[in-house]
Amino acid sequence: MIKIVSITALALAISSCASVGTTLNSSDDNALTANTTSSMNTNKGLVTLQSPHSVNDTADKLASIIESKGMKVFARVDHQKNAQGVSLALRPTQVIMFGNPKAGTPLMQCEQSVAIDLPQKILISEDADKKVWLSYNDPEYLKTRHNIKGCDTVINNISKALDGVSRAAVAK
Template sequence: MKSLTLPFLILSVASAHAFADNELVKTQSHSDVSSTASRLVTLLENKGMTIFATIDHSDAANKIGATLRPTQLVIFGNPKIGSKLMQCQQSIGIDLPQKMLISEDQDGKVWISYNQPHYLAQRHHLSGCDNVLKKVETALNNFAKKAAQTNNP
């Protein structure tokens, strides 16, 4: 029984900040969805990323008379990185550009979610792109962490 307690405790503590679920990485934000999305866009732009779109899913739902907790999707990328990934396996283009979903759950907590890069590598049978994938993973993690903090732009 003791062997289950420590891993459970570690998982419980880790899940309050960031965790992977269904090949999604989730980081809890300390702001509302709109502020978090705005901070994320600013961070991405400051790093030279192209913002292709910001989609407000809850606004779209409202327009058809449906109710949806605050949910925004930010679609962004950098052709210098995406092209390298597609040179390894062109089919990964279906999952590019990158996306981050900022959403409020049923408990009022706000989460930043994105695809685990290694999941995409497995999905598309990438080989020879380990260094690029590591850079992507680090960058996405840093963007999510910084966007989740309230003291960033």
């Protein structure tokens, strides 16, 4: 009985870490110019894109794009640098926090609890295979998490904005 429970628990843990991968092609100016792996980990509510650039270069490019779109970068957290400051090792990992009250306020007017997930955050990290990934909270996940109703236009606009800046940041 213990073996069955352990195997079931292991299978459940592995399946919760799985993500669905697709290859995207687009000729849109803000889209990728080459095939890029994209995945959606629905268990975590994240949208993830692979970047051909380093973590630092992807973060620099993303911050520049965000500002060029009239949004404000509130913070850039370099977790690797912070870990090194306390003598710990961490692969390159940065988070950019940004937003625009014109987009975030209507979302909070729909459901104020979503403020805990704002401003928006985008994670850029390097995995054990030296691949760089850009990830952000899927607005549909936030819609479900905060039980947001009647605000589909706001959610769609935020989804488009996040997709646009993310794809531009990982473009070659």
